[in-house]
Amino acid sequence: MKRLNNKLLKPGNFKYIYLLVACIIFLFPLFIMIMGSFKTPTDLSRNPGGFPTKITLENYYILFTSNIVLIRGFLNSVYVTLMYIILSTLLTSMGAYAFAKFQFKGKDFLFMVLLATMMIPKQVLIPPQYLMFAKTGLLDTYTVQIVGNAAKAFGIFMLRQYFEAVPDSILESAKIEGAGQWTIFSRLVLPMSTPALGAFAILQFNNKWNDFLFPALYIRNLTKAPFMVILPQLVTEEGNELMVPWTLILAGCTFVSIPVIIAFLFLQDKIMTSMTAGAVKE
Amino acid sequence: MIRMQRDEKMIPYLFLFPYLFFFVIFFIYPIGFSFWLSFHKFRGYGEPVFVGLKNFYRLFSYSKFWVTVGNTFFYVIAHWLPTIVISFSLALAVHESAKAVQRIAKPLIFLPQVIATVSSAMIFRIIFAKNSGVINNLLGTQIGFLSDPDWMRWSVVIMMVWRAVGWFFVIFLAGLTLVSKDVEEAAKIDGAGFFRRTFRITIPIMKNIFMFTFIMEAKSTLMVFVEPNILISGGMSAPLRVKPIASILVDNVRNGYFGQASAAGWLLFLLVFLVTIIQFTLFRGKSERGTNK
Numbered sequence: 409m410k411r412l413n414n415k416l417l418k419p420g421n422f423k424y425i426y427l428l429v430a431c432i433i434f435l436f437p438l439f440i441m442i443m444g445s446f447k448t449p450t451d452l453s454r455n456p457g458g459f460p461t462k463i464t465l466e467n468y469y470i471l472f473t474s475n476i477v478l479i480r481g482f483l484n485s486v487y488v489t490l491m492y493i494i495l496s497t498l499l500t501s502m503g504a505y506a507f508a509k510f511q512f513k514g515k516d517f518l519f520m521v522l523l524a525t526m527m528i529p530k531q532v533l534i535p536p537q538y539l540m541f542a543k544t545g546l547l548d549t550y551t552v553q554i555v556g557n558a559a560k561a562f563g564i565f566m567l568r569q570y571f572e573a574v575p576d577s578i579l580e581s582a583k584i585e586g587a588g589q590w591t592i593f594s595r596l597v598l599p600m601s602t603p604a605l606g607a608f609a610i611l612q613f614n615n616k617w618n619d620f621l622f623p624a625l626y627i628r629n630l631t632k633a634p635f636m637v638i639l640p641q642l643v644t645e646e647g648n649e650l651m652v653p654w655t656l657i658l659a660g661c662t663f664v665s666i667p668v669i670i671a672f673l674f675l676q677d678k679i680m681t682s683m684t685a686g687a688v689k690e
Numbered sequence: 691m692i693r694m695q696r697d698e699k700m701i702p703y704l705f706l707f708p709y710l711f712f713f714v715i716f717f718i719y720p721i722g723f724s725f726w727l728s729f730h731k732f733r734g735y736g737e738p739v740f741v742g743l744k745n746f747y748r749l750f751s752y753s754k755f756w757v758t759v760g761n762t763f764f765y766v767i768a769h770w771l772p773t774i775v776i777s778f779s780l781a782l783a784v785h786e787s788a789k790a791v792q793r794i795a796k797p798l799i800f801l802p803q804v805i806a807t808v809s810s811a812m813i814f815r816i817i818f819a820k821n822s823g824v825i826n827n828l829l830g831t832q833i834g835f836l837s838d839p840d841w842m843r844w845s846v847v848i849m850m851v852w853r854a855v856g857w858f859f860v861i862f863l864a865g866l867t868l869v870s871k872d873v874e875e876a877a878k879i880d881g882a883g884f885f886r887r888t889f890r891i892t893i894p895i896m897k898n899i900f901m902f903t904f905i906m907e908a909k910s911t912l913m914v915f916v917e918p919n920i921l922i923s924g925g926m927s928a929p930l931r932v933k934p935i936a937s938i939l940v941d942n943v944r945n946g947y948f949g950q951a952s953a954a955g956w957l958l959f960l961l962v963f964l965v966t967i968i969q970f971t972l973f974r975g976k977s978e979r980g981t982n983k
Contacts (some may be wrong), residue, residue, distance in 0.1 A: 423783040424791065430780055431798045437813045437852065438805070440824060444816065453822035503709030510702035518706075521718075527966050528721060529913045531936050532955035535948045536723035537716070539734060559712035589701050618806040620916045621936075624926060625943060636808040643815070643924030654816060661809040672804045676797040683803065684860045 441665070444658035452655050467659035475653075477630060478660045481638035485664075488553045488634060489616045493609050495554060500563035501571075501605060505593055507564060508571035509579065522561040530557070534625060541626060548629040556622060563608055570604035571597060607682035610675075614683065617668075635664055727952035734946050745953035754930060755938055755954075761918070762934045764843060766911045769850040770904060776851070777858035782888065784859075785866045796863070800856035807853070811920035814849045818921075836922055839931045846918045846932055850911070858903055865899040866892065898973070905969045912961050915940065935961075 436457075444452050445467055447460045455461065471478055506512070507519065537556070538547075546552040574597055582592050598605065620636045627633045630641070639660055643652050672679055728745055732738035749755045784795050802810070817824040818835035826832055835845045869892055877887045893900075915936040922928040926940055935958050942951035 423786050427780070427783050427787065427791065427795050430776075430783075431795060434799060434802060434852070434855070437810070437817065438801070440816060441809070441813045452816075456816055456819075456822055456827055457824040499709040499712060502705045506702040506705035510705070512699070512702040515702075525717060525721070527959070527963055529955065529958050529962050531913060531915070531939050532724050532952070532959055533717070533720045534939065535727055535943055535951040535955065536720035538943055539732075539948060540720065540723070542734070555712065556716060559709050559717060561713075564709070589705075593705070614804075618808070620808050620920070621940070625940070636806055639808055639812065640920050640924050643812075657812050658816070661812055665805055665809055668804050668806075669801065672801065673797065676800070679804070680796070680800055680860050684857060684864070 438665075441658050441661050444655060445662040447655055449653070449655050452658075467655045468663070470653075470656055471659050471663065475656060477638055478635065478642075478656075478663075480631060481633055481635035482660075482664060484550070484632060485617060485634040485636070488550055489613060491550075491554045492558060492616045493612050496558040496560070496563065496612050497605060497609055499559055500608065501567055501598065501601070502593070503559075504564045504567035505571050505597060508568045509574075509576075522564055526561045531621075533557075534622070538625060547626055548632055550632060552626050553623055553632075553634070556626070563612075566608055566611075567601070567604055570601055574600055603678075606678065610679055610682045635660070724952045724955060727949050728956050730949045732948045734948060738949070741949065745949045746957070748950065749938070749953055749957065755935075757930055758933045758935045758938055761843065761932060762912055762914065765847065765850065765914060765918075765934065766908050768843075769847045769854065769911070770907060772847075773851050773854045773858055773907070774900065774903065777855045778862050780855070780859050781862035781866055782892075784863060786884075796860070799859050802852055803856040807916045808920055810849060810853060811917065814845070814852075814921055815924070818845050839929075842922055842929070842932045843918075846921055849921055850914075850917055853917075854907065858907075861899065861903055862896070865896050869895050901972055905965060905972075908965050909962055912965070913958065 440457060443458070443460055444456065446463045446465070447455075448462070448464050448466065451461050451464075507515065541547045541552050578596065579592055582596055587595070618636065619634070620640075623634050624637045627637060630638055639657065642657055642660075727738070729740060729742060730738040731741045731745070780795075780799055784792050784799075787795065815836065820826060820832055820834045820837060823835070825835065833841065835841045874887065874891070877891055882890065913936055914934045918932040918934055919926050919928045919937065922932045926937075926944070928937065935954065939951045939954040939958065942948070942954060
């Protein structure tokens, strides 16, 4: 036994102990979230950090039947995020293709403008956008959530790099065979670029799904609001800390996080590279 | 023939058009509008009144504004050091580990990154709660992590560290694989131990990556809004003690002071711009890592 202990405590194993401790600490909040979603409110307040004393599905029952505002928010988020990804990927890939494969008047100027706007904090857009949307009746709509920030500069840079790597000879030979520019783009370039489009879509998903500030200001009608705006409302609307339905909130958090976590575990390398390699942090 | 050439010339514009349409309406126009607003008094109705630099002047003369500037800088600096120490040491540990351990540890350490900020803030409210929070329950105490002015900002920082480590960790891990194997081998033959190797060779080589991560993180933290607000107040109106600069903008929008809000936005831009200038001076001529990839 002692020998085993010595073996485990070899200096070379220190890194494994460190990693184990770090992983436990880092995953502990997720453990609290998932375990808490199966607890009764009294169980959560008595034992917030441990396993449930008795597993209950009550919170999920409430989530799906009586307090459906969160599910509504979830569906809103799914719809808005999906449409946003489709729209922004289409717009951005077309724009990036023009930059990658064509020479045209004003290209350098446009490029500089795009580069310069990347420095502007997105919050700068809030006061004018709010006024614009209020005036055009776009507040409290899905449209504003989908269209609002669909054209962002960084996507052009990200996809342009990739499109530039598509060999010109392939495009030329398709042209000689009589394919139109749109056919070349949609049937040849896009399918060849699925990895880049995927990476872009992941980033866009992450931005839209997590977005709080913009929808919180532009969407006051909760039937159209995304999940991330509705969730914190459960904390503030009661005003009384003791009345906050924490177990329900945790069930909601678990419900929206599990699909993302599963997707992450399947696509981990792809997600990690696209969230870090482009080094665009929002 | 001429006709055909004209068509060819139109093609890039046709591809660009949809993007530019949205970009101009929802980005360029608001930027100009916002700049214009920052010199006007406008409450959303009636005629805007030109007030010159008064919006900026008023922000500067509010002690409240300077508190938010202080808070924001506090967040930038206080969360960076622990984040970098934790994530670099984790990257080193993973880098030195067996392949199988790497495959498991890497995604687990990154995992907090994929949890939405708002959800994370909810979980951390339970961790930090005064009555029956996880930490107070464990310690048998009643510390007001979310209500005591001495603690509040640190609670925000702890959550920020938890959320940031995964991102830094993956970047550092990639950096470590770039550190040339030859240099490491040479150090090994020289008999340099792990710590000597790390401090004498690895860290100096990775200096640029450290600088780069600091600048990226500083830029995004200057714009922080969700973490302090949702964690401390559950909404958009956190107490002044934790308010970031972005809160000044948001509060003004919610109260209908659009000129004042725009001015706050442009001051925020000025700060981000300064950091960007520092970034370009530091990385000019060096590796491309400072720009896009």
